[in-house]
Amino acid sequence: MDRTADRRPGASGAAMTTEPLLAVRDLDVVFDTARGQVPAVRGVTFELAAGEVFGLVGESGSGKSTVLSAIMRLLPGVAVTNASQLSFQGLDLMSMKPAQLRQIRGTGIGLVPQRPMTSLSPVTPLRKQLRWFLGDMPQSEIVDLLDQVGLRAVAERLDGYPFEFSGGQLQRLLIMLAALARRPSLLLADEPTTTLDATVQAQVLRLILDLRDRLGLGVVFVSHDLGVIAQVCDRVGVMYAGRLVEAAPIGELFDNPRHPYTQALLRALPSRYKRGERIKVIEGTAAGANRLPGCAFAPRCPRAESRCREQEPENRTVGGALVRCHFAEDAAGVGVPRGEAAA
Numbered sequence: 434m435d436r437t438a439d440r441r442p443g444a445s446g447a448a449m450t451t452e453p454l455l456a457v458r459d460l461d462v463v464f465d466t467a468r469g470q471v472p473a474v475r476g477v478t479f480e481l482a483a484g485e486v487f488g489l490v491g492e493s494g495s496g497k498s499t500v501l502s503a504i505m506r507l508l509p510g511v512a513v514t515n516a517s518q519l520s521f522q523g524l525d526l527m528s529m530k531p532a533q534l535r536q537i538r539g540t541g542i543g544l545v546p547q548r549p550m551t552s553l554s555p556v557t558p559l560r561k562q563l564r565w566f567l568g569d570m571p572q573s574e575i576v577d578l579l580d581q582v583g584l585r586a587v588a589e590r591l592d593g594y595p596f597e598f599s600g601g602q603l604q605r606l607l608i609m610l611a612a613l614a615r616r617p618s619l620l621l622a623d624e625p626t627t628t629l630d631a632t633v634q635a636q637v638l639r640l641i642l643d644l645r646d647r648l649g650l651g652v653v654f655v656s657h658d659l660g661v662i663a664q665v666c667d668r669v670g671v672m673y674a675g676r677l678v679e680a681a682p683i684g685e686l687f688d689n690p691r692h693p694y695t696q697a698l699l700r701a702l703p704s705r706y707k708r709g710e711r712i713k714v715i716e717g718t719a720a721g722a723n724r725l726p727g728c729a730f731a732p733r734c735p736r737a738e739s740r741c742r743e744q745e746p747e748n749r750t751v752g753g754a755l756v757r758c759h760f761a762e763d764a765a766g767v768g769v770p771r772g773e774a775a776a
Contacts, residue, residue, distance in 0.1 A: 453480040454651040455504070455619055458518040462496070462503050462675075465511045471721075473499045473512075475675045478748075478755075483618065486645060486652040488662040488683075490698075491672035492719050497655045498547070500672075501621045504653070505544055506534050521619060539566075543611030545622040549603035553595045559606070560591035566610055582609045582640060601633035605640065612644050620644075620652045626661060638665050659698055663687065671695045674720045674729035681754035691756045693734045728758070736760060 462474040474496040481487045489497045502508045504519065506526060519526045521541060526534070538544075546552040553562060567575060576588045582605040587598070595603060604625060612620050622641065626634040642665060645652055656662055662669050663683065670680040671694060679692040690696045697715045699705075706712055717733040728734070731741040741759060749761040 451482075452523055454483045454485075454522060455481040455653070456518050456520045457500070457504065458516060460500065460503060460516040460519060461514070462499050462508065463513045465513065470513075473675055474503065477670075477672075477675075477677045479670055479677065479680055481619070481651045481653060483651050484645065484649045485668070486642075486654055486666045488666035488669040489653065489655045489672055490657065490659055490662050490669060493657060494719060494721075495672040496675040497657075497672055498623050501544070501623050501653065501655060504621060505538060505542060507538075539611075539617065540615045541617050542619045542621065543615070543617040545604075545608055545611045545620065545625045547624040548628055549600060549607050550595060550628075552607060553603065555595055558592050558594060559598070563591065563610075567614055570614075578609050578613050579606075581613060582606070583636070584609070599633075600628050601636065604629065604633075604637055608637070608640060608644070612641075612648070612650060616648065618649075618651060620650050622652060622654045624655050624657065626656070626658075634661070641665065659702060660704065671698070676729065676757060677755075678730070678757045679754060681752075685753050689752075691751055691754055691761050692730075692758050693736050693760075694730050697733075 457480070458478045460474055460477040461472065464471045464473055477496070477500055479487060489500060491497055499508070503512075503514050503516075504521075504526070506514075506529070508514060514527070516527060521537065524537075526537075529537070553559070563575065576585065579585055579588050584602060584605055587602060587606070590597070598606075608625070611617070620641075625641070626637050629637060638661065641652065641654075644650055652665075654662070654665055666683050668680065668682050669686050670677045671686075671692065672678065673694050679686065679690070679695045681691075686695065687699070690699055694715075697713075700713045701715060703712060715733055720729040720732065727740075727742040727744060728737070728746055731737040734741065738759075744759075746757050746759045746761075748755050748757050750756075751761050754761075
């Protein structure tokens, strides 16, 4: 699935000369709980151009899916969202009323959820669920949409229930609804291949890239798998404990990772090891986003010094990368070829 990344908008890491499709600046999400406020996302900043795929990667609980929910404005009432900018096609998502947001969801921004089986009603036939979303769209157009995602044969089985279909079929169906049915400009994909086997995963990734190429979709692709990120993304942001700790063009991040956490993730890729070799795992456990003061990765970082535990690092621009580390300028690590990561 090799692609020519420098043909994609923003893939070089250069500043965008036109207004971005999506702009996220200083995004904070805090949850009000019985034990007080718990931050889930802190200061996340990135932009996305039309036709570009931006990846968000990190361990479970790092805040990736919360970022997507914040963009869609679908967080629960206990969540407090703040941002200096959260805009889609120049429209301020933070100031929109519920009716305006409902209009944009689906028509402007599509969401592919993480688990297709739990995203559909188990007691309602697929045909009826499609009608909930597609309204009175002619059956011939529905069949055409199914054909575009490789599901023409499913058109004769729509009276069945979700459990009668494979995970890959259901994921393709949800991609059809999110990316094709109402032709949005932005697709948010929340770990869309997590529950799929390797063969079906490759098919779904090809489908997303094909839709991006044909429709000019901008895509924010969330995953915990760097191998998947290597196959589909033009740029990638690495999240840890609610922070975006490194963001760079995909080639630069894999060839020359600068944040110690990014380096540790790449060292832990199974594809780097021969059978029987011990994988270098990241010692310790991930900190919560409310860990203060200092750098959240300090307890697990081999380079940590006293200031890392006392002073939170600011973002630093190094080459085409944005790195949140005190040692960003001199912390270049040994990378891994993208092809090897995606193997």
